[in-house]
Amino acid sequence: xxxxxxxxxxxxxxxxASLELRCNYSYGATPYLFWYVQSPGQGLxxxxxxxxxxxLVQGIKGFxxxxxxxxxxxxxxxxxxxxxxxxxxxxxxxxxxxxxxYFGTGTSLTVIP
Amino acid sequence: xxxITQSPKYLFRKEGQNVTLSCEQNLNHDAMYWxxxxxxxxxxxxxxxxxxxxxxxxxxxxxxxxxREKKESFPLTVTSAQKNPTAFYLCATGVLPGNEKxxxxxxxxxxxx
Numbered sequence: 001x002x003x004x005x006x007x008x009x010x011x012x013x014x015x016x017a018s019l020e021l022r023c024n025y026s027y028g029a030t031p032y033l034f035w036y037v038q039s040p041g042q043g044l045x046x047x048x049x050x051x052x053x054x055x056l057v058q059g060i061k062g063f064x065x066x067x068x069x070x071x072x073x074x075x076x077x078x079x080x081x082x083x084x085x086x087x088x089x090x091x092x093x094x095x096x097x098x099x100x101x102y103f104g105t106g107t108s109l110t111v112i113p
Numbered sequence: 114x115x116x117i118t119q120s121p122k123y124l125f126r127k128e129g130q131n132v133t134l135s136c137e138q139n140l141n142h143d144a145m146y147w148x149x150x151x152x153x154x155x156x157x158x159x160x161x162x163x164x165x166x167x168x169x170x171x172x173x174x175x176x177x178x179x180x181r182e183k184k185e186s187f188p189l190t191v192t193s194a195q196k197n198p199t200a201f202y203l204c205a206t207g208v209l210p211g212n213e214k215x216x217x218x219x220x221x222x223x224x225x226x
Contacts, residue, residue, distance in 0.1 A: 009153065030204075034214065043117075043217030044201055051213070090155060093210075101146075101215060105155035 002027050004091050007081060009050035013081050014112050021076040021107050023091030032094040033074040034101075035065055037087050050074065061085070086111045114199065116140040119204050124130050126191065126198060134189045134221045136204035139157035140149060144207040145187035149200045156203065162187055163209060191223065199224050 005024045013019055025031055032051050036044040048059025055067040065076045074091060093102040120135045135144065144163045148156040168206040175213030176195025181187055193200045203212050205215040 006155075032213075036217075041201075041220065041222070044205075044215070045216045045217070049214055096180045100158065100161070103148075103156040105153060 002093060002095075002100075002102045004093050004102050004104035006089075006093055006107050007093055009105070010106045010108045010110070012110040012112060015083050016080050019076075019078045019081045019109070021089050021091075021109070023074045023076065023104060024072050025074065025091070025093045026072065027093050029095075033065075033067060034092040034094065035059065035063070035074075035076045036090045036092060036103075037061075038090065038106075039087050045094070047076070047089075081109075083111045083113065085109060114203070117204060117206055117216055117218040119202075119221050121221060124221055124223045126223060127226050129193045131192050132198075132223070134191070134202055134204075134219055134223070136187045136189065136218060137185055138187075138204075138206045138216075140206055141162070141184070141217060142206035142216070143184070143209040146205040146207070147171075147179065147187070147189045148205065149205045150203060150220075151200050155200075159189065171191075184196065 003026045031035050034049045035047040035073050038044045047063050048057050050057050050067045063078050067074050087109050088106045090106045094101040116139050137178045140182045146161040147159040150156050152220050159177050160179045162168035178190045203220045204218040207215050
């Protein structure tokens with residue numbers, strides 16, 4: 001069965017520090033992988049996506065993620081966090097038929113000055 | 114997200130009452146989705162529709178109903194059979210085939226009086 005695991009419920013980092021949010025997935029075929037960000041009381045905004053090709057993908061707001069098939073992982077990284085990055089982050093896997101997406105439980109990011 | 118309108122922003126339901134959440138899109142997207150978001154549980158799929166007059170149950174469809182009479186509209190009714198309706202509800206759309214990403218509305222917070 002398809003599933004997404006985000007093992008970190010909450011992460012706190014200092015502004016300017018590096019960030020890595022973990023995501024592991026279980027999927028029977030080649031996955032489509034996504035990272036979304038959500039501000040309180042708002043919908044989700046796509047940060048980046050991976051379908052095929054280069055396993056290191058660049059997204060908006062300075063984020064990047066690396067697909068590692070051997071580890072079934074798609075971790076999100078940012079070299080220097082800004083206070084405005086504080087939000088909830090969701091990893092998701094989608095089928096190539098486009099009819100379903102599966103989301104992780106999210107990681108809440110707090111940024112301290 | 115631009116092009117997807119969810120209304121109302123906040124909704125209160127009395128016991129035994131049915132309530133309907135609106136989702137309208139002007140993106141001309143084929144697919145529409147309803148997700149429920151609870152703290153610590155991420156997003157769970159309620160229903161989705163890939164074409165007018167057709168829709169499929171997601172993982173937690175019990176106590177909910179939908180219709181897709183127009184491409185632009187995908188209303189969700191929370192029936193009295195849903196005993197724990199308090200949650201944040203998100204509508205999303207996507208382009209078929211492949212659904213390269215989901216576009217999200219800004220959500221409706223439903224609470225029980």
